[in-house]
Amino acid sequence: MIERQAQGWRYSGWATRRVAALALAFIGVFVATVTVSTPAGWQLAQMLALAGLTGLAAIGAFWLAMLTFEVRPSPGAAFTDGLLAQYAANLDEGLLLAQDDGAVTFANDAFYRHLNRAKGSLRQFQPNAAFGDLGSGNASVYRLSRALASGDAWEEVIEQSSGRTATSPSRWLRITLTHHQTPEGARFAAWRLSDVTQEHTRQSESLQRLKRSLDQLDRLPAGLFVSGADGRLVYLNATLADWVGIDRSAAEQSDVALDRLIAPESLAALRQSMAALGKGAVASQDIDLMRQDGVAMPARIMARGRDGSGALDLGLVFSRAPSDGTDDTSQAAEARFTRLFHAAPVAIATIDAEGRIGSANPAFGRLFFNPTDRLAAGGLNIMEGLAQASQSALQNALRVVLAGEPSPQPIEINFGAHGLKSGQLFLAGNTASGTERECVILYALDTTERKELEAQFAQSQKMQAIGQLAGGIAHDINNVLTVIIGFSDLLLINSAGDPAFHDLVEIKSNANRAANLVKQLLAFSRRQTLRPEVLSLNETISDLSVFLKRTLGEKVKLERDYGRDLWLLKADQTELGRVLVNLAVNANDAMPSGGTLTIRTANVSRQDSLRISDRGFVPGDYVECSVTDTGHGMTPEILKKIFEPFFTTKDVGKGTGLGLSTVYGIVKQTGGYVFCESAPGVGTTFRIFLPRHSPGAGRLDVQTKPPEKREKVRDVTGSGTVLLVEDEDSVRKFAARALRRQGYNVLEAGHGVEALEVKAAHQGTIDLVVSDVVMPEMDGPTLLKELRRATPDLKFVFMSGYTDDALATLDNGEEFAFLQKPFQLAELVSKVKEIMGG
Secondary structure, three states, X not given: OHHHHHXXXXXXXXXXXXXXXXXXXXXXXHHHHHOXXXXXXXXXXXXXXXXXXXXHHHHHHHHHHHHHOOOOOOHHHHHHHHHHHHHHHOOOOEEEEEEOOOEEEEEOHHHHHHOOOOOXXXXXXXXXXXXXXXXXXXXXXXXHHHHHHHOOOEEEEEEEOOOOOOOOOOEEEEEEEEEEEOOOOOEEEEEEEEEOHHHHHHHHHHHHHHHHHHHHHHOOXXXXXXXXXXXXXXXXXXXXXXXXXXXXHHXXXXXXXXXXXXXXXXXXXXXXXXXXXXOOOEEEEEEEEEOOOOOEEEEEEEEEEOOOOOOEEEEEEEEOOHHHOOOOHHHHHHHHXXXXXXXXXXXXXXXXXXXXXXXXXXXXXXXXXXXXXXXXXXXXXXHHHEOXXXXXXXXXXXXHHHOOOOOOOOEEEEEOHHHXXXXXXXXXXXXXXXXXXXXXXXXXXXXXXXXXXXXXXHHHHHHHHHHHHHHHHHHHHHHHHXXXXXXHHHHHHOOOOOOOHHHHHHHHHHHHHHXXXXXXHHHHOOOOOOOOEEEOHHHHHHHHHHHHHHHHOOOEEEEEEOOOOOOOEEEOHHHHHHHHXXXXXXXXXXXXXXXXXXXXXXXXXXXXXXXXXXXXXXXXXEEEEEEEEOOOOOOHHHHOOOOOOOOOOOOOOOOOOOHHHHHHHHHHHOOOXXXXXXXXXXXXXEXXXXXXXXXXXXXXXXXXXXXXXXXXXXXXXXXXEEEEEOOOHHHHHHHHHHHHHOOOEEEEEOOHHHHHHHHHHXXXXXXXXXXXXXXXXXXXXXXXXXXHHHOOOOEEEEEEOOOOOHHHHOOOOXXXXXXXXXXXXXXXXXXXXXXXXX
């Protein structure tokens, strides 16, 4: 730029001098001609004057053009240009200006001197040629060349080793590249060279001193670490790294947090102490270092706080290994106590008379003030974490302890969000503390899980007791009901015109109602006899749709969302239908003003089932059936009790409270799970998970072979010999009478052993055995095995109101029919006719 400006000023001076010379020449010629006083001379003078004026006009026009292109004399600019050029030429810093094509427009003496080159030797400038022989900067020169080509500013420091001798050490040059542009748009590069040898030497000496200091820190017999504001290690010395086995390179990259160096309990206690002392304070405490092999290493730390929040700035760690022999008895005892206090799984704290916490171990912080950083901040009160009733109980206990009276019994408390967690507090006076801030020692136990288990166990015991009661009375009650219903049927056959006909109908109706209640109890207690078969849940719901719509009425809309490619189930279709009907009836009651009932089905893979967190749920492949209503919903208190037998929110006389308990029992006996989600004003969803049926899967707990579907038997008369085995005389008498009325020859026996004797004494063939399941001396399944040894194809019908898992002893290949007690006369004779092949 300086060179271009100097040329500009030179062009302006040249023009001025020449214009002035021409003007003087014309004036001289004109004066000389005028002095000649002849007419011809005067005429010539006029012509010369005219020519001169014309020439001066042309010169003036040319001068205006020169002014337009800024080629004009400027004595001040010429002075400034010369001053800048002189200043640049005398700089200690080398300066070179080069155009885009590399042509050098200016270079001062210092530039040539720094490169050990002759002045004026650079006409074309390229970094490789200019800097390539410096001796140790090939990579740097390459980067400078790329910056020149891309138009980027760049800086490199290169060691100038060429020409170096033993007495002349190497020099270091800083090379700086910048790019500029003139107002006319011309681009040029400015290169600057600076000798930074002294600066580089000072930095090298500082680095050497720092390295020596770090080496000394690494050789310290104590560990040293520095942590950042985020709690990650910025530095740790070799001693500490060797103690715990941490990779120092990872620590220096801030990849190691303090909790990998110090045990969590010790770290929480240390932060608590730091927070109590305030900003910039130094705390000394016994801790456990965490070695990478998982072994705790006892140590003592002197740590400095960062900002008063408990964050650590740096720490000096001393080994407290038993072998170092540095601890006296009191120090060793103190160290052991500190470690035991902070490592204890029991929550321990010291408090004052108002409940304010003086000191606490990490377990206490996790229990009441999780995360423990809140505890480290200090100033907390145990009362703020307790329910209102628990606060009053604790205050009373504090008064007792501070009065010097014996410690009270454990205090039962509720704490946590909404007081849903439970625990126990133990209090003891702390007379040795010498300060009112820690006058009471508080021990806390979390009993939430234990309480839940106790409640579950009590509920389980209650359910088991109800189930045992139901199973114990079901056999006898069903026998009684069978007799009542059966003899009612016999009387009704011949009493169509009798005045007592309607009384008999009422007796039978209430007997059936009682039978249904017993059946519901057995379903709840999972003691009913299921007849499982492989089925499609979608088809079962479709078959029930018409009945469900009639049950729901016109105000409630039924929607079905069938899952595609639904897996098969193995379940009792009748009982599964009862589950859906019971849920639909409850949903209908929850929507008195109308609403929508939605039944959805879907496959739930084992992977998906892992996300179901309900307690007791076993992951696997399931078919899900969800029943959702838009009703008024349930409160959490009601939701806890919905599956209990006889629990109902309906008015007296409008429900038995066995509907949902029946649902629960059937689903559980089928091997599935049922969960309920509900909230007031939101509605209710029951989610049922039934295990997917796989070929070759094991049997259910209680099962019988389902009978083949046949057309309904209309003619119930028949012939043949039937062996009737029943230990209840009234039931056997009714059944024998009913079968004889239809034309069968009936042989009677009171139990299995008697049945074998009757068969042995009978001369003819026995076509069918109708037997009770639970009998004295020999039950029904054992009788079946004994009879089929001699007659493998003998037909069997079991009848029972409660099997007590007796049928589970039969092999999968055994074929038999089943008749549920209590049964009606028509059911008995139809079943016999069906099995006999009628």
